[in-house]
Amino acid sequence: MSARVTTRRVKSGFFTGVVIVLCFLAVLPLFLIFADLVHKGASSINWDFFVKIPVPAGQAGGGVANAIVGTVIIVALACLIGIPIGIGTGLFLAEYGGGRLGWLVRFLADVMNGTPSIVVGIFAWTWFVKPVHHFSALAGGVGLAVLMVPMLARTTEEMLRLVPHSLREAALALGYPRWRTSLSVMARAALSGIVTGTLVGVARVAGETAPLLFTALGNLNFATNIKEPMQTLSLQIFTYATGPFEDWHRLAWASALVLMTLVLALAVAARWATRKRYGT
Amino acid sequence: MSTSIPQTLPSASAEPIAPIATTSTAPRPTRRHYGDRVFKGVLTALALTLPLLLLAIVTELVVSAWPAIHKFGLSFLWRSTWDPVNEVYGAAPMIFGTVVSSLLALVIAVPLSLGVAIFLTEFAPRWIRQPVAFLVELLAAIPSVVYGLWGIYVLIPLLRTYGGPPLRALFGWTPFFSGVFYGNSMLAGGIILAIMIVPYIAAISREVLLAVPTTQREAALGLGATRWEAVWGAVLPYGRAGVIGAVMLGLGRALGETMAVTMVIGNRHDIGLSLFQPGYTMAAAIANEFSEAQTPMYLSALFEVGLVLFVITVGVNAMARLLVWRVARGTAVGSKAL
Numbered sequence: 001m002s003a004r005v006t007t008r009r010v011k012s013g014f015f016t017g018v019v020i021v022l023c024f025l026a027v028l029p030l031f032l033i034f035a036d037l038v039h040k041g042a043s044s045i046n047w048d049f050f051v052k053i054p055v056p057a058g059q060a061g062g063g064v065a066n067a068i069v070g071t072v073i074i075v076a077l078a079c080l081i082g083i084p085i086g087i088g089t090g091l092f093l094a095e096y097g098g099g100r101l102g103w104l105v106r107f108l109a110d111v112m113n114g115t116p117s118i119v120v121g122i123f124a125w126t127w128f129v130k131p132v133h134h135f136s137a138l139a140g141g142v143g144l145a146v147l148m149v150p151m152l153a154r155t156t157e158e159m160l161r162l163v164p165h166s167l168r169e170a171a172l173a174l175g176y177p178r179w180r181t182s183l184s185v186m187a188r189a190a191l192s193g194i195v196t197g198t199l200v201g202v203a204r205v206a207g208e209t210a211p212l213l214f215t216a217l218g219n220l221n222f223a224t225n226i227k228e229p230m231q232t233l234s235l236q237i238f239t240y241a242t243g244p245f246e247d248w249h250r251l252a253w254a255s256a257l258v259l260m261t262l263v264l265a266l267a268v269a270a271r272w273a274t275r276k277r278y279g280t
Numbered sequence: 281m282s283t284s285i286p287q288t289l290p291s292a293s294a295e296p297i298a299p300i301a302t303t304s305t306a307p308r309p310t311r312r313h314y315g316d317r318v319f320k321g322v323l324t325a326l327a328l329t330l331p332l333l334l335l336a337i338v339t340e341l342v343v344s345a346w347p348a349i350h351k352f353g354l355s356f357l358w359r360s361t362w363d364p365v366n367e368v369y370g371a372a373p374m375i376f377g378t379v380v381s382s383l384l385a386l387v388i389a390v391p392l393s394l395g396v397a398i399f400l401t402e403f404a405p406r407w408i409r410q411p412v413a414f415l416v417e418l419l420a421a422i423p424s425v426v427y428g429l430w431g432i433y434v435l436i437p438l439l440r441t442y443g444g445p446p447l448r449a450l451f452g453w454t455p456f457f458s459g460v461f462y463g464n465s466m467l468a469g470g471i472i473l474a475i476m477i478v479p480y481i482a483a484i485s486r487e488v489l490l491a492v493p494t495t496q497r498e499a500a501l502g503l504g505a506t507r508w509e510a511v512w513g514a515v516l517p518y519g520r521a522g523v524i525g526a527v528m529l530g531l532g533r534a535l536g537e538t539m540a541v542t543m544v545i546g547n548r549h550d551i552g553l554s555l556f557q558p559g560y561t562m563a564a565a566i567a568n569e570f571s572e573a574q575t576p577m578y579l580s581a582l583f584e585v586g587l588v589l590f591v592i593t594v595g596v597n598a599m600a601r602l603l604v605w606r607v608a609r610g611t612a613v614g615s616k617a618l
Contacts, residue, residue: 012506016403022395026482027415029475033422033430040433088326096320105327107601108334114529114597115337116536118563119590122570122583123337126344149330179319207423210538210563214570234425234539241429242543249433256426267421271414 034260041257044250053222054236060247064255066222070137070230071259074216075206077141077226082148082205083198089149090156090194095182097157106157109150120146121211129215137223137230140216144205151204155197159190196270203266207259209234233259337590345584347577356584362549364573369581371588373549377466377559378589381541382534384470384555385477390527392474393481397523401489402497402511413486420479428543431472436463436544443467444556461556462546469545469559473534481530484604488522489515521603528600536593538563562589 052063093106120143128139163186171181187194209232212218217229218239233255240252342349348356352369359370396416400409444461451457461467492515500514501507516523546558547568562585573579 008506008509012508015508015512019395019399019403022392023399023412026392026396026478027412027419030415030419030422032434033426036430036434037426085326085329088323089330092323092327095323101324101327105330107598108330110601111594111597112330112334114532114536114593116538116563116589116593118536118538118566119337119341119586122344122566122586123340125570126340127336146333149333153327153330177313178316180315182319203421207421207425209423209425210567213567234423237425237429238539238543241425241432252429253433256429259423260426263421263423264418267418 037253037257037260040250041253041255044254045257049251049254054220054251057243057245057248062251064231064233064236064251064258066219067231067233067236067255068258069222069224070216070219071206071232071234071262073224073226074137074140074144074212074230074232075202077138078144078148078205079202080145081142082145082201083152085145086149086152086201087156087194087198089153090160091182091187093153093157094160094186095178105153109153112150113154115147116210117143117147117208118210118213121214124211125214134227135215135217135229137216137226137228140212140230140232141226143211143215144208147208147211148201148205151201152197155200156190156194159193159197160186162193163189192273196273199266199270199273203263203270206266207234207263209238213238233262341583341587341590345580345587348580348584351577352581352584356581357588360549360551364575364578367575367577369577369584371562371565371581371585373551374560374562374565374585375588376551377469377545378535378561378563378592380555381466381469381473381545381559381561382531384466385473385534386527386531388471388474389478389481389530393478393485393526393530394523396478396482397485397489398511398516400486402507402515413483416479416482419475420483424476424537424539425543427472427476427540431468431540431544435471436468439463439468439471448556455553456555459552459554459556462558464544464546464558465556466545466559467555469541469561470555472540472544473537476537476540477530477533480533481526484526484529485519485523488519488526491522492518525600525604528596528603532593532597532600535596536563536589538567542567562586 048061049063050068051065052061053066054064055062089105089109093102093109096102097106124139124143124146128142129135167185167189168181171185172178176185212232212235216232216235218235219229219231223230237252237255237259240248240255243249348369352359356369356371357375358372359368360372361368361370362373363369396412400413404412440461440463447457447467448461496514496518497510500510505513541561542564545561545564547560547564548558549560550557552559566582566586566589570579570582573582
C-alpha cells in the first residue's frame with residue numbers, strides 16, 4: 001500500500017512538472033519575439049527613420065514617416081466610427097439587453113468577434129472601394145471599425161454589469177430618469193473599465209493588416225488625404241518582409257519594433273487604467 | 281453624449297431631491313419619459329448596426345460570389361484545380377490547407393494552453409499568477425504581421441536547422457514528414473498559428489477552471505487524492521464543456537488567421553499529406569490573389585472562398601459560444617440548487 005501511495009505521489013509531482021514546463025513553453029515565444037525585435041530592429045532606428053519617407057527600392061536609408069502618420073490617421077478614423085457604435089451597443093446590452101433583440105445582438109457580437117479580418121477586408125472593398133474605383137484610407141478605417149464594434153460592445157456591457165445594482169437603484173430612487181442614471185451614474189462608475197476595453201480594442205486594430213490590404217492599399221509617398229491610398233506600419237512590414245531586398249528586411253524589423261512599442265504602450269495603459277480602479 | 285457625463289455628475293446629490301417632494305406634479309415625469317424614449321431609441325439604433333452589418337456582409341459575399349457558385353456549383357468545394365487562365369476554380373487545396381494547419385495548431389496549442397490554465401489556477405504560487413497571466417495576454421497583443429515577420433526570419437531558419445532533421449529521422453517513414461523540407465510549409469504555418477491561439481484558449485480555460493467550485497477540489501483531496509488526481513479527476517471533468525468551448529474558439533481564430541500564415545505557409549495550390557510541403561489556406565489565397573484578380577470570374581471565385589471561410593468560422597464560433605453559454609447557465613442553476 002505505501003508503495004502505491006509513493007507512486008501516486010511521484011506521478012502527481014511528475015505531472016506538476018509537466019504543467020510547469022508546458023506553461024514555460026507557452027510563454028517562451030513572447031521572449032524570443034521581443035528579443036529578436038530589439039536585436040534586429042533597434043539598430044535601424046534613428047531620427048531619419050521617423051521623419052523621412054521610403055527611398056526607391058535598392059537604395060539605402062529612408063524612413064517610415066508616412067506609415068506612422070498613416071497608422072495614426074486610419075486608427076483615428078476607426079475610433080471615430082467604431083467607438084460610438086461599439087459603446088452605444090454595449091450600453092444598449094446593459095440597459096435593455098434582456099429581450100430577444102438583446103440576445104441576438106449579444107450573440108452576433110460574439111460571433112463577429114471571430115470573423116476573419118480578411119473577410120471584413122473584402123467586404124469593405126465592395127462597399128467603399130469598388131463603387132468609387134479607387135483605394136482610400138477611409139475604406140481602411142471603416143474596415144477596422146467593423147472589427148472594433150463587437151469587441152467594444154461586449155467589454156462595455158461586461159464593465160457596466162460589474163457596477164453594483166444598488167447604485168442604479170439609488171439613482172432611480174432619487175428621481176433620476178433612466179437615461180441620466182445610465183450615463184452619469186452607471187457609465188461614470190464603469191468609465192475606467194470602458195476606457196480599458198477601448199484601449200485594448202484600439203491596440204488590436206492598430207496592428208491589423210488583412211482588412212487594409214485592399215482598402216488603404218499602402219502608399220510610398222506621404223499622404224494625409226483620407227480619400228487617397230495610405231501607408232500603415234502593418235502594411236509596410238508586410239511589403240518589406242516579403243520583399244527581396246536586405247535593406248527592406250532591416251526596415252521591416254525596425255517598423256515592427258515601432259508598431260510593437262505602440263501596441264504595448266496601449267496594452268500597458270489599459271492595464272494601468274484598471275489597476276487604478278481596483279487599487280490592487 | 282460622452283461630454284455631458286462630467287457636467288451632470290456634480291449635481292447628482294442636489295438636484296433630483298426636488299421632484300420627490302413634488303410627486304404630484306405631472307409635467308416632470310412626461311418630460312423624463314421623453315428623454316428615456318430618445319435614449320432608448322438612439323441606443324437601439326446603434327445596437328441594430330451590428331445585425332445589419334452582419335447581414336450586409338453575408339449579402340455582399342453571396343451576391344459577389346454568385347457567378348462562381350452558379351458556374352461551379354458544389355464541385356467548387358472538392359475540385360483541386362485553380363486555373364485563372366482557363367477560368368476553372370476549385371478550392372479543395374485551400375480548404376484542406378486551412379483545416380490541416382488549424383488542426384495542427386490545435387494539437388500543439390491545446391496542451392500548452394491547458395498547461396498554462398492548470399498551472400495558473402491550481403499549482404502556481406499566488407504572486408506569480410498575475411504576471412504570468414499578463415505575459416500570456418501580451419502574446420495576444422502581438423500583431424499578426426509581426427508574427428509573420430518573426431516566422432519568416434527566425435522560426436523557419438530554426439525549423440530548418442533544428443526541427444526538420446530530427447523529425448525526419450524519427451518520423452521520416454510516415455507520409456506526414458516525408459519529402460524535402462524547404463522551410464515554408466504546413467508545419468511552419470501550424471506552429472505560428474499555435475503560438476497565436478495559445479493566449480485565447482489559455483485565457484478562457486483559466487476562467488473556466490477558476491469558476492470550478494473549491495469544494496470540488498476539497499472533496500477530491502479529502503478522499504485522499506493527490507493534487508494532480510484532484511485536478512485531473514475532479515476539476516477538469518467539471519469544466520470540460522467550457523474547456524471544449526475555449527478550444528473551439530481557438531480553432532475559429534486559427535481558421536480565419538491571415539497574415540502570419542500567408543507569410544510562412546508557402547502558398548501553393550496543392551494537397552499533400554506531408555507537413556513539410558508548402559500549402560495554402562483560404563485566407564492566404566484571398567490576401568495574395570485578390571488584387572491580382574483581373575477577370576470577374578476570378579474575383580467571384582475569391583469571394584466564394586471568402587464566403588466558405590466565413591460560414592466555417594461563424595459556424596465554429598457560434599457552436600463554441602452556445603457551448604460556453606450553456607455551461608455557464610448550467611453551473612448557475614447547479615449552484616442555486618446547492
